[in-house]
Amino acid sequence: MGKSEGHRKQTIKSAQKFHFFTHSPTDFLPDLRRLLDDNERNYPSVIETLFNKNDLQAQHFQRQLLEHWARMPAIDVQSSVPFEITTLRSKLRSSANINDIHFMINGLMVLMKLNGYEDINSASIIKLIIENLKTKEDPHSLIDSLELAVCLLETINAKSLDSIAVEVSNLLVHDDSLVRQKAKGLLKSLLTNESIVHKLSEDTKKRLLAMIPDNLDPRDGKKILKLSYLVHCLAPFMKDDEKYSLIQLLLTEAIPKIRSSAANEALRQLAPLIKNMDTSSELREDMLALLSERLKSRPSSNKKTAMELLIELYPDCEKTEKNGISKDILAELQDPNLQFYTNHLQMFGLLLTKMEESDKKSILTNSLNTLKQVERSNLAQACAALNVLIEIAKTEPHFSFPQEVLINIEYILQSPGNEKLKKSLISGLTYVMNHTTKEEKNSFAYALYNILSAKETLSPVDVDLLVLILSFSEMDLQDTIAQFMLVNFDSLNLDAREKALNGLSQFQNNPRLLKKISIEDILFIIEREEKQSIRNAAGKVLNYVLTCQDEDRVLEIMKKYVHALSDKKTDHSKILEIIKF
Incomplete structure (x- = not known):
């Protein structure tokens, strides 16, 4: 398993010398960099020296280096530890x-x-872990202890395992959710590994099982959550009829009565058990009924959890249950106010991958029919149908959007208000355009521009749509849209102004378009805008526009602003900012 001592001695090649720093997202060891500079950047000898020292500065470096290496992939660690x-x-x-x-x-x-x-002699470390688990105080220290216990599980003796099992079970109701998660993970590892679980004494197993009735109190959310963790981990030691009765009681009597966060977490513990039980049809029926109810309830976290678990259970469901799940989720997608709308769409996309082709085609047909019959009274339904079509297209590489889909996108965008509906379409529209012909793209782009240019005022979502058209329209329309956004710049709100400028800056590699943008228009924006982020966005556009100009034109502009510094009435800070850009 291990390598010989001599074999681990490494000679770091020049190309590998600073491998450590290439894996650091930020230079969090500037003092170490200086130390390397003082030692002619001899990385191997400096690191070796650091780890042979015991002064406070060396210990500080040791901790930071070990923390960094511990998070790196093994293959990178092997080329970074010299x-x-x-x-x-x-x-x-x-x-x-x-x-x-x-x-x-x-x-x-x-x-x-x-x-x-x-x-490594783990006895003293395990003793430290057990003492630390008993304190139940510092979450970070507890998490480290739990992770370390998982690493050492195979080496822990029977007596220590008994102590750890009991202490970890008490952490299943810790206030910190990550501590609870790590505790459950350790307890599950301990109870599902045959080479480890046989070390547990019968008394400890009985003690753990005895915690189940002790926590069966529907009025106490903490106890019910702990009970769900215990059932999840102790399932292999429970009789099927006991397990069945307990899960049914949790689903029908306890979980519906406790606070949302605890209920959602408890449901996550029970879902895999229901999925894997031989006699699970009635339990699944209870679970689906509860999830369907929570899918329609608030807060949004209820909906999110319910959707995730419905999709997890979907493959094992009966035909009628599958249809019910699809219907419930499709109904949810008609609510543009949904906090997790994008997440719900992604989850629906995941559901599609688990569906049979016949079910998928049925949803496709229904969605197309909805779009053909769209009316002002059911725009939410039409928008949801379009988003569903987009998700289906992602699973069907050769899917082609019918012309009526494009027409109805125009209809949705033309309707007053409905900003949230329109916003939900933007990410999918790019996908639609990638599945249409060049002629359809151009036709759609002009139709959409005509809709937006006829509006009295443009919202931030309208600007997002204009920027989207810029990305796939032909050259003449790109010029028209760029000029249209700048001409109407004053009528935009602050958010829309920033979006317009950021949209233009995406065309840094399109000199033909940049040459058509008026330098004076951009300079005027920088001179008068108060919001720094808008000036920065304009400065970026200015920078790209100037790179397309000849040197004389750039010098002419620079001289104008340098000369303006002599005018005491001008805002020197703005002028200096323009010179910097």
């Missing part, structure tokens, strides 16, 4: 570090990635 495994092993054995749980977990993670995990 010292022998024995150096790190001796650090982990050191009495000075044994009480530093963060140091220990990161160090052990790195050792495992270097295949040098053997020879």
Whole structure:
């Protein structure tokens, strides 16, 4: 399993020398960079020296380096750690570090990635873990302890396993959700691994099972949540009829009565059990009824959880149940005010991948019929149908959008208001355009521009649509749209102004379009706009526009603004900003 001590000694090639820094999203060790500069950037010897020292600065670097390496893929760790495994092993054995749980977990993670995990005496570390789990105080320290326990699970003796199992079960109701998640993960690992679970004493197993009736209190959300975790983890030790009765009781009597966050988490624990039980049809019926009810309720987290679990259960459902799930989810997509609308669309896309072709075709036909019959009274239904078509198209590479779909997109966009509906379409419209012919694209682009240009005022969503048309329209229309946005710039609200400028800056590699943009228009925006982000967006456009001009034209503009600095009445800060751009 491990490599020989001599084999781990590495010679870092020049190309690998700063491998560590290439994996850091930010330079979080500037002092180490300076240290490398002082030592002629000899990365291997500096790191080795750091790990052989015990002063406070060296310990600080050691912690940060280990934390960084612990999060890297194993293959990258092996080309980033330039010292022998024995150096790190001796650090982990050191009495000075044994009480530093963060140091220990990161160090052990790195050792495992270097295949040098053997020879570590885990007894003292396990003792530290058990003591730390008993405190139940610092969430970060608890999470580290739980993760470290998972790493050491195979090496823990029977007595310590008993202690850990009991302490971890008490953390299933910790206030920190990540602690609860890690505790459940550890308990599940402990109870589902045959080579580990046989070490548990019968008393401990009985003690864990005895916690089930102790927590069966429908009035106490914390106890019901803990109970759901216990059932999830202890299911292999429970009799089928006991498990069945308990889950049914939770679904019908307990979970509907507790607060949403605890109920959603409890349902997540029960779903995989219901899915895998042989006699689950009645339980699944209870679960589907509860999820369908929660899909229509608030808060939005109820809807999100319900949709995710409905899709998880979908493949094992009967035909009528599948139809019910599809119907419920499609109904939800008709609500543009949904907080998780995009998430719901993505989840519906996932549902499509689990559907039989006949079911998918049925939904496709119904959605097309809805679009053909669209009226002002059911725009939400039409918009949902269009979004459904887009999701279906993503699963069908050769799908072609019929002409009536494009016509009805125009209808939806032409209707007054409905900003949220329109916003929900924008991401999908790009996909629609990629599945239409060049002629259809141009026809749609001109039709959409005519709709938007006829409006008295443009909303931020309208500007988003104009920018979208820019990306796929022909050259003449691109010029027209760019000029239209600048001419109407004053009538836009602040959000729409910024969107318009950011849209124009996307065409930095289109000099033909940039040359048509008036430099004076952009300079005027920078001079008078108060909002810094709008000036920055305009400055970016100015920068791209100037790169398309000849040198004399750029110098002429620069001289004008340098000369303006001598005028005491002008705003020098704005002028300097323009010169900077």
